[in-house]
Amino acid sequence: MADQSARRNQLRLLARVSATHSWPTLIIYLVLVVMLVILALVSPTFPSVFSVTSLLASALPLLFAALAQTMVILVRGIDLSIGPAMSLVMVFAASMMQDSAGSIILIILLCMAVGLGIGALNGSLVAVARLQPIIVTLATSSILAGVALYIMPQPGGHIPSVMNSLASGDLSFIPIPVIILLAVLLLVWFPLRRSRIGQSWYAVGGNEAGAFYSGINVGLAKFSAFLIGGFFASLGGLFLAFQTLTGDPMIGNPFTLNSIAATVIGGTSLAGGRGGALGALGGVLVLTTVVDILFFFQVSAYYQYVFSGAIVIVALAIVTLSEYVRSHRLRSSRAAGAEV
Amino acid sequence: MDKEGRAKTATKEQTNGGHEKGKRRRAKVPALVWPYVAVLLLIGLGAIISPGFESPDHLLLILSLASFLGLVAAGQSLVILSGGIDLSVSSVVTLAGVVSATMMNGSNSNTAVAVVVSLAMGLAIGIFNGAGVAYVGIHPLIVSLGTYSIVQGVALLYTNGAPKGSASPLLTSIATDRLFGVIPYVLIIWAVVAAVLIIFMHRSVWGRRLYAIGNSTRAAAYSGVRVRGVLMSLYVISSTLSALAGILLTGYTRTSYLTIGNPYQLNSIAAVVIGGSSILGGSGSYVGTIAGCIIMVLVQSLLPILSIPEAGRRIISGAIILALLLLYGRERRTR
Numbered sequence: 001m002a003d004q005s006a007r008r009n010q011l012r013l014l015a016r017v018s019a020t021h022s023w024p025t026l027i028i029y030l031v032l033v034v035m036l037v038i039l040a041l042v043s044p045t046f047p048s049v050f051s052v053t054s055l056l057a058s059a060l061p062l063l064f065a066a067l068a069q070t071m072v073i074l075v076r077g078i079d080l081s082i083g084p085a086m087s088l089v090m091v092f093a094a095s096m097m098q099d100s101a102g103s104i105i106l107i108i109l110l111c112m113a114v115g116l117g118i119g120a121l122n123g124s125l126v127a128v129a130r131l132q133p134i135i136v137t138l139a140t141s142s143i144l145a146g147v148a149l150y151i152m153p154q155p156g157g158h159i160p161s162v163m164n165s166l167a168s169g170d171l172s173f174i175p176i177p178v179i180i181l182l183a184v185l186l187l188v189w190f191p192l193r194r195s196r197i198g199q200s201w202y203a204v205g206g207n208e209a210g211a212f213y214s215g216i217n218v219g220l221a222k223f224s225a226f227l228i229g230g231f232f233a234s235l236g237g238l239f240l241a242f243q244t245l246t247g248d249p250m251i252g253n254p255f256t257l258n259s260i261a262a263t264v265i266g267g268t269s270l271a272g273g274r275g276g277a278l279g280a281l282g283g284v285l286v287l288t289t290v291v292d293i294l295f296f297f298q299v300s301a302y303y304q305y306v307f308s309g310a311i312v313i314v315a316l317a318i319v320t321l322s323e324y325v326r327s328h329r330l331r332s333s334r335a336a337g338a339e340v
Numbered sequence: 341m342d343k344e345g346r347a348k349t350a351t352k353e354q355t356n357g358g359h360e361k362g363k364r365r366r367a368k369v370p371a372l373v374w375p376y377v378a379v380l381l382l383i384g385l386g387a388i389i390s391p392g393f394e395s396p397d398h399l400l401l402i403l404s405l406a407s408f409l410g411l412v413a414a415g416q417s418l419v420i421l422s423g424g425i426d427l428s429v430s431s432v433v434t435l436a437g438v439v440s441a442t443m444m445n446g447s448n449s450n451t452a453v454a455v456v457v458s459l460a461m462g463l464a465i466g467i468f469n470g471a472g473v474a475y476v477g478i479h480p481l482i483v484s485l486g487t488y489s490i491v492q493g494v495a496l497l498y499t500n501g502a503p504k505g506s507a508s509p510l511l512t513s514i515a516t517d518r519l520f521g522v523i524p525y526v527l528i529i530w531a532v533v534a535a536v537l538i539i540f541m542h543r544s545v546w547g548r549r550l551y552a553i554g555n556s557t558r559a560a561a562y563s564g565v566r567v568r569g570v571l572m573s574l575y576v577i578s579s580t581l582s583a584l585a586g587i588l589l590t591g592y593t594r595t596s597y598l599t600i601g602n603p604y605q606l607n608s609i610a611a612v613v614i615g616g617s618s619i620l621g622g623s624g625s626y627v628g629t630i631a632g633c634i635i636m637v638l639v640q641s642l643l644p645i646l647s648i649p650e651a652g653r654r655i656i657s658g659a660i661i662l663a664l665l666l667l668y669g670r671e672r673r674t675r
Contacts, residue, residue: 078481080606125662130670132619134425138606139661146654153651257427257485270479302501305493313486316478324477 024267024319025275028282031315035289042296053175057168059288060177061086061243064236065259066266066280067184068229073263074201075225076208076272077126077133082233082259084144085118087252089237091148094157094247104160111234118144119230123223133226141256148249157247167242181281189277197224205272261308262287265315286311374668375615375631382638390645404524406637408592409607410630411530411585413615414537415578416608417629421541421554422574423621424473424480429582429608431491432462433601436586438495441596442505451508455587462583465491466576474571488605495598503598507591515591526588533581537626546570554622611636614664635664 268275617624
């Protein structure tokens with residue numbers, strides 16, 4: 001009896017923990033630890049400041065894409081235009097940016113404005129015109145890819161090389177990617193999540209009708225998720241440009257599906273209302289580490305497609321099955337409680 | 341009530357058993373009319389811009405081009421009707437294309453084996469997708485995203501990045517020749533697939549169950565529908581038809597390349613949706629999707645005539661999809 005009630009308490013605690021912190025997010029960080037251990041074993045250079053910096057720096061564009069995707073998925077949307085939006089921002093920056101500091105700052109601000117504009121377009125089509133997000137962003141992805149090709153039909157352009165060292169170098173001994181990461185999480189994500197807007201995303205994603213009846217502006221919540229998502233997509237495009245120091249109208253394409261993959265393996269639910277930036281960060285780091293590990297095993301680079309696909313399916317299978325088992329257990333324990 | 345609502349009522353009546361057949365059919369028409377109106381408008385536009393666009397010969401060419409998309413969109417249409425989505429179709433098209441080209445290597449005697457192997461691969465991928473969605477319960481978008489990536493990787497590994505081989509003369513003649521010099525064989529294949537599919541969707545128990553699942557999976561399960569079996573069949577059909585399209589495309593282009601399937605991922609979804617199906621499932625028909633496929637091909641063949649560069653084509657085709665959606669794809673207000 002005592003054993004049973006202890007177990008029931010345990011289950012209750014489990015339910016409470018999983019309501020605030022999602023299990024899948026914890027799982028993805030466990031996977032990440034395993035991956036990093038493997039990487040440390042196969043790579044002669046891995047646990048060093050330089051290798052961590054370069055790992056994070058290479059993960060930054062996907063991280064911003066995944067953050068954008070996370071916000072949109074939280075409100076039960078999905079954004080298929082993130083990749084082309086990143087390409088567009090990238091070619092815009094590469095074709096406009098001059099070497100002077102004034103030009104760099106001006107163009108970065110303009111790129112952010114472009115991102116906000118794209119977000120506003122998607123957001124208003126979803127929130128005001130009431131079209132399905134998946135289709136809207138499918139259509140806008142075609143439009144954005146067209147605009148990117150119009151600006152720059154062939155890869156080319158120029159980004160001041162100082163931006164590369166700024167984006168992936170280090171400040172005395174703290175790597176700049178780490179600073180950017182912490183800044184995004186501490187100064188942008190956490191305040192946002194606690195704000196009125198952030199809360200409304202979770203509410204609308206969790207139960208749209210419920211949110212509507214409790215006085216939340218559902219349209220505004222969706223619009224703002226797409227708007228801020230567009231802003232993050234533009235940051236992704238900018239960091240992609242800083243990494244390669246050139247522009248390419250097609251390079252962003254894979255980021256659309258990769259951002260969805262990173263977001264969902266980090267525990268953000270496609271059903272909306274659950275998940276967040278920490279999960280996206282874990283997902284991005286896992287996907288990036290896999291590529292690094294495969295590199296050290298000297299297998300064909302094509303295996304990365306197979307592995308990242310398999311990771312997505314296995315991760316979601318584990319999440320789905322564990323949720324099934326958990327809900328089953330909770331139900332049966334509740335039934336047992338009723339009998340007692 | 342807007343069109344979306346009317347379409348919903350139509351399917352609701354259908355799943356309820358549809359006692360009054362005549363009434364049901366009348367209620368269903370409006371949602372399907374728009375895509376065909378758009379087809380006629382686009383043909384008219386083409387005839388104005390470039391005389392000869394409306395000639396039967398040219399329209400048959402358009403239809404034969406639409407056949408490849410039509411086969412891929414057939415499976416996509418079923419999957420979307422059930423409330424799912426299949427992102428893996430494009431890589432299945434590519435894999436079937438490169439595998440069949442490599443195995444055939446330009447010889448008629450290898451054709452049968454190559455076709456059977458490619459179709460079997462499609463079937464296997466479909467079973468994998470179906471198992472993930474129906475039996476494990478993973479979201480269709482995720483399962484098919486994962487298989488998209490895996491199959492893409494397999495195609496790259498199989499060809500080592502450089503596809504070899506070419507279509508056999510037999511396959512090429514099936515994909516490009518015309519019956520009596522008039523009707524393209526691919527169009528006949530598409531017509532047969534379409535007819536079988538439409539009959540099964542609207543006149544069989546399986547079809548009723550499909551609409552029931554799309555409207556509410558839970559309600560369907562409680563009414564005794566074996567949801568898992570039906571879902572499995574949809575994903576198997578989708579991948580197998582995509583593989584068929586990939587084989588025929590290889591015949592059409594005479595060779596195969598690793599990006600051959602890429603446009604089909606988004607175009608098949610777009611064709612289904614501008615064909616009047618709801619992306620949420622439960623309403624729509626392959627009859628509309630056929631028009632959706634023709635619209636997609638018409639748009640893509642009109643724009644080069646206007647000598648608009650690639651960039652402009654993408655912008656305009658995106659804008660046309662948006663315009664059609666604003667015309668008849670809107671949801672009801674939250675109330």
